[in-house]
Amino acid sequence: MNISQHRLKDGTECLTILDNDCPSVTTTILVRTGSRYENVNNSGIAHLIEHMTFKGTEKRKTSKDIANDIELLGGTMNAFTGHEYTGFYLKAPKQNFHMVLEVLADIFKNSIIPQIELDKEKKVIIEEIKMYEDIPMDKVQDLYLEKLFSNHPLGRNIAGSEKSLNSILREDCLGFIDKNYSRKNIVIVVAGGFRENEILANLNKHFTQDNKASNINTFVKAYDKKLDNKYFEVHKNIEQSHIVSGGFLGPRDANTRLPILIGNIILSGGFGSKLFQKIREDLGLAYYIGLNVHQFTDIGFYSINMGVDHTKRQFALDEVNKVIKQFLTGKISSIELKRAKNYLIGNLSTNLETSEELANWYGIRYLLDKEIILLNDFIKNIEKINTDDILKEWSKYLTPENTLTMTLGAKIK
Secondary structure, eight states: OEEEEEEOTTOOEEEEEEOTTOSEEEEEEEESOOGGGOOSSSTTHHHHHHHHTTSOBSSSOSHHHHHHHHHTTTOEEEEEEOSSOEEEEEEEETTTHHHHHHHHHHHHHHBOOOHHHHHHHHHHHHHHHHHHHTOHHHHHHHHHHHHHHTTSGGGSOTTOOHHHHHHOOHHHHHHHHHHHOSGGGEEEEEEESOOHHHHHHHHHHHHOOOOOOOOOOOOOOOOOOOOTTEEEEEEOOOSSEEEEEEEEEOOOOTTTHHHHHHHHHHHHSSTTSHHIIIIIIITOOOSOEEEEEEEOSSOEEEEEEEEEOGGGHHHHHHHHHHHHHHHHTTOOOHHHHHHHHHHHHHHHHHHTTSHHHHHHHHHHHHHHHOOOOOHHHHHHHHHHOOHHHHHHHHTTTSSGGGOEEEEEEOOOO
């Protein structure tokens, strides 16, 4: 595999990831913008624009026209919105790739955001929000983030709210695109089997934009605060209680990323992890139990999620705390450490077998951190991590002062 950096004629950054064993080619356009670049009034606009990109251009009037031009050639397309980035990708058999690349460029550069489609899509997203309102394990996570980040954009739903969506106008979307979708905020990634000179010629042909001013966009920074083991309950008549307990982490950092990841796996990655074995296998308290980690440019957070019987809420939290205390005393066996490292390496190796995952994995790291690290080098760094490295990082955050718990479930009489 060969990874190269390039710039288009207009200065747009590109990565090419050549892997001739891949039968497909994926082009992913990554934009350094997402929900944290919004305010309370336009919350959800980044996600709405992602949806609207596929609704029509001057050349392809409808979403059906776009889909037909791609799918008749065996291609697939999709998009995603996060807190700090938005992505659009197209994957196609390598023999047809050049024919469908122009379609991706057209929808990305020339989306007209038709008013009638905008009105419909806002309704669709509102139904999406309502759907997740009815999924307790998702709803409790939203409630947790609202409390953790208070009024900061990181505490708001990426999809926005019914109120904010209904207030967004077509002109707002065009203004958001103009502000955030400039070439200095974009990285184009091509991964799979291709001829590099042909790829660069096609990218320059289809993606080069005009030379108007291009600035790197900015967001409101987030800061941690003392959580003091706060506990919140939201009552809803459902079959079980869903719990999220966690706190702040440090920001995304190459020096601390692996100790955080490997510690996460020791605690909750896979069937052999400490929390899974204790909470599910030994005590039978929960069907799902997991520790999630998210790290952004300036801050991060972790959350332990589980669903338990209403009457077992406190017992389950007490047992989770026992596992964490044991973990922090350094009771991590050599087998546990080896399992966690191999679990991480195995997941990375199998996930990066497709051109789509190659483009996303390398592209997002380059967009946010200007980092390019080959998988073999990443694996070597994993192997260097020891128990002391893991405990040094996690002991900063797994404290009562840095704990907030949110429960969604029936009121116990």
